Amino acid sequence: MHTARIATLLEPFLQHPLSESQLNQISIYIDLLLHWNARINLTAIREEEEMVTRHFGESLFMASHLFPLSLDSETEKNRQPGVSAPSASPRVIDIGSGAGFPGLPLKLWCPQIQLVLIESNQKKVAFLREVARALAFTNIDVIPGRAELLVRTPDFPKADVVTLRAVEHFELILAQAVKFLADQGRMAVLIGSAQLPNLPNDLQWRLPIPVPNSETRVLSLGVIG
Numbered sequence: 001m002h003t004a005r006i007a008t009l010l011e012p013f014l015q016h017p018l019s020e021s022q023l024n025q026i027s028i029y030i031d032l033l034l035h036w037n038a039r040i041n042l043t044a045i046r047e048e049e050e051m052v053t054r055h056f057g058e059s060l061f062m063a064s065h066l067f068p069l070s071l072d073s074e075t076e077k078n079r080q081p082g083v084s085a086p087s088a089s090p091r092v093i094d095i096g097s098g099a100g101f102p103g104l105p106l107k108l109w110c111p112q113i114q115l116v117l118i119e120s121n122q123k124k125v126a127f128l129r130e131v132a133r134a135l136a137f138t139n140i141d142v143i144p145g146r147a148e149l150l151v152r153t154p155d156f157p158k159a160d161v162v163t164l165r166a167v168e169h170f171e172l173i174l175a176q177a178v179k180f181l182a183d184q185g186r187m188a189v190l191i192g193s194a195q196l197p198n199l200p201n202d203l204q205w206r207l208p209i210p211v212p213n214s215e216t217r218v219l220s221l222g223v224i225g
Contacts, residue, residue: 001030001048006056009049012212013057016069025108025135026056032131033099040123042099058165058211059102062188062219063109065209066161089114089139090160093180095147096120096167100128102190103163107137115140116159118147148176158182165190171198178202178224187222196220 003023010018018026030051036042045051089112094103097117107115117140119125125144132140143150150156162180167173170191177187178200187203193216199205203222211217 001027001052003027005049006052009052010057010060013053013061014064016064018060022108026052026105028134029056029100029104029131032127032134036127036130037099040127042124042127053213055099055101056105057213058190058217059105060109061211062102062163062165062190063106065219065221066106066186066188067110067113091157091182092116092161092163093118093159094163095173095177095180096164097128097142098124098166100131102165102188104128104131104135104137106163107140108135111137113139113161117142118145118150120144120146147173147180151176151179156180158185160185162187163189170195174198174200181224183224185224189220189222191218191220192216193218 003020006023006026007017030048033042033051034048037046043051043055045054091114092103092106093116095118097103097119100117103115103117107113117128119128119142122144125142128142132142159180160182162177162185164173164177181187190211193208196208196218199220199222203224205220205222208218208220211219
């Protein structure tokens, strides 16, 4: 897909446009997703433009709220759009990454995060590693396994941010996901508004943020008190 069309489709989700380099990365990602999706079931969405809005739009919408751009100085103003402060390198764990959403778009938005993708399906693990290689991402680990088992692993590093989107057994995984958070860590989930009552009470949740172009989808952000 042409980068200009990608940029247009993403406009409702972002206050600041992506750079041409970032748009090129999304185009490469879509090509890989279409190619692999013909062989393994990565996503039920087959149409390119819907991939941009549903997968990349939602994920980048989350990224922009987790790592908003600071425009307090000339240095910040001149920084490439979509990139947060160079000194910040938070550890992000994306649980049940599937085809890479929202984790890989978070990395595209904020390249300096330390990204961990947890995925139990080996074919999807192979896809995630291929995308990371093709987009020349560094400081990224794709871990094959189930979150509920990995969280019991001694000395498994805690995360500053944990993300979830479209995972199976959502309520059960949420309870495990909290255990990955470091002190003052944040959780970000993309869910339907009907799922809001199922958010764990051991986090302090902000008011849900409606996802653009959706009647029911929301972004919910929680923090350890």
